[in-house]
Amino acid sequence: MGAAALEHTTIGRPVEVAGPGLFCARVCRVVIRPASAGHGVVFKRVDAEGGGATIAALAGNVRARPRQTVLAASGAGGGVVPVTVQTVEHILSALVGTGCGDVLVEVDGPEIPLADGSSAAFARAILEAGVVPSVGSVGSSARPPSVPIVVTTPIEVAEGDARIVALPSSGPVLDVTYDLDYGPGAPMGPQSGYYRHDYAKPDAAAYAAEIAPARTFATQAEAEQLRASGLFGHLSPGDVVVLGASGPIGTALRFRNEPARHKVLDVIGDLALAGRPIFARINAARSGHALNHRMAQILSTL
Numbered sequence: 135m136g137a138a139a140l141e142h143t144t145i146g147r148p149v150e151v152a153g154p155g156l157f158c159a160r161v162c163r164v165v166i167r168p169a170s171a172g173h174g175v176v177f178k179r180v181d182a183e184g185g186g187a188t189i190a191a192l193a194g195n196v197r198a199r200p201r202q203t204v205l206a207a208s209g210a211g212g213g214v215v216p217v218t219v220q221t222v223e224h225i226l227s228a229l230v231g232t233g234c235g236d237v238l239v240e241v242d243g244p245e246i247p248l249a250d251g252s253s254a255a256f257a258r259a260i261l262e263a264g265v266v267p268s269v270g271s272v273g274s275s276a277r278p279p280s281v282p283i284v285v286t287t288p289i290e291v292a293e294g295d296a297r298i299v300a301l302p303s304s305g306p307v308l309d310v311t312y313d314l315d316y317g318p319g320a321p322m323g324p325q326s327g328y329y330r331h332d333y334a335k336p337d338a339a340a341y342a343a344e345i346a347p348a349r350t351f352a353t354q355a356e357a358e359q360l361r362a363s364g365l366f367g368h369l370s371p372g373d374v375v376v377l378g379a380s381g382p383i384g385t386a387l388r389f390r391n392e393p394a395r396h397k398v399l400d401v402i403g404d405l406a407l408a409g410r411p412i413f414a415r416i417n418a419a420r421s422g423h424a425l426n427h428r429m430a431q432i433l434s435t436l
Contacts (some may be wrong), residue, residue: 137282138216140280140306140333142171144236146264151255155245156202156221156350159368162243164225168258169236171268172280174409175229177205177219177239186240187217191226193407193431203404203423216376219246223423227254227403230308231329231345233336235280235411236268238321251373252351253399257342265338282306282333283436285414291428296420298429303413306333308405312397313419321353321377333411345402347388348395351375353381401426408433 145168153162168174175191189195197206197216202247203223206216225246229237231253247253274343289300303309308331314326329345349372352360357376360366366374371384375392389395404426412433418426 136433140282142236142268142280143234143265144168144170144173144268145234145260146266149213149259149263151247151259153247153249153255154368155243156248156251156366156369156374158244160243162241162245162247164242164246166225166242166256167238167240169238169268171223171236171270173236173238173268175226175235175237175239175406177216177241179207179219180240181242182217189217189219190409191222191407192409193427193434196407196427196430198424198427201423203235203407203427216403218244221248221401222246223400224249224253225403226255226406227399228253228260228341229434230402230406231331231336231341232257232260232265232338233333234260234265248262248369248373251351251375252396253403254342254346257338257346261338261342265336280410282411282413283408283433285412285436286431289429289432291421291425291432293425296422296423296425297414298418298425300412300429300433301415301417305413306411307331308333308412309415310398310401311358311415311417312394312401312421313417314391314394314397315420316353321379321381323436325391325394326400327391327396329395331399333413345395345399348392348399349373349375349388350396351377351393354378358407397421405430405433407431410434 177189180186195205197204376383407430
């Protein structure tokens with residue numbers, strides 16, 4: 135099954151977002167800069183020794199870490215610790231949701247700013263700058279349009295009761311459905327989230343309104359365990375939605391199904407690591423970053 139290629143896009147002008155990270159208290163800064171056609175999404179650690187290592191947003195550069203998506207610079211050897219960028223999933227989701235494909239993301243700090251725990255700050259900055267067609271690099275002709283990944287047969291990745299499935303779509307769209315169920319006694323009932331991204335005509339405003347504001351979350355038991363291990367002590371209520379027996383603690387939900395919508399946000403960002411637009415219906419249940427990464431790796435080979 136073939137599919138028409140898509141024109142490359144980039145951001146209209148550089149934009150900056152700054153703030154503490156999820157895992158570190160220091161202020162981290164990112165500047166999203168326009169890039170040439172075919173550049174894709176590339177991160178650059180401008181604070182790294184030697185002028186900054188670049189890391190392409192590709193599944194092959196993922197480094198396994200719990201509760202986040204981390205990219206590592208390839209090519210390090212001889213015991214050299216590679217440069218990494220932590221928690222890239224929210225900014226990647228915002229880039230997909232706004233239809234922005236070719237950018238250089240300069241990062242000053244070990245991770246992407248948490249902002250309010252969602253992708254809203256990144257989506258808002260991209261929308262303010264505008265999304266425009268990418269052009270060829272200096273001294274070269276325009277590069278060919280982006281060839282999408284088209285799922286033609288079902289693909290499933292599962293572990294225990296967690297799974298993520300890619301099915302054929304009805305057009306140039308990425309449909310993501312996430313079913314969230316923590317089981318009996320959980321501080322939230324079963325819920326679902328859904329978003330449809332049309333690559334032919336991205337609705338950036340809809341993404342910014344329906345998915346981007348959904349914040350990362352944890353149950354009260356998870357939050358207490360993480361704080362006991364020395365993590366997240368710098369965060370304020372609402373930076374991460376903590377769900378207790380009586381509901382969210384110190385904040386109010388932005389959507390009735392905000393946790394499920396955030397899982398959709400994460401799936402969109404993690405699957406962006408396939409490196410090309412994805413024409414598929416994605417159904418996920420209890421899937422986390424690790425399963426998402428495995429699916430992105432498989433999709434990248436199609």
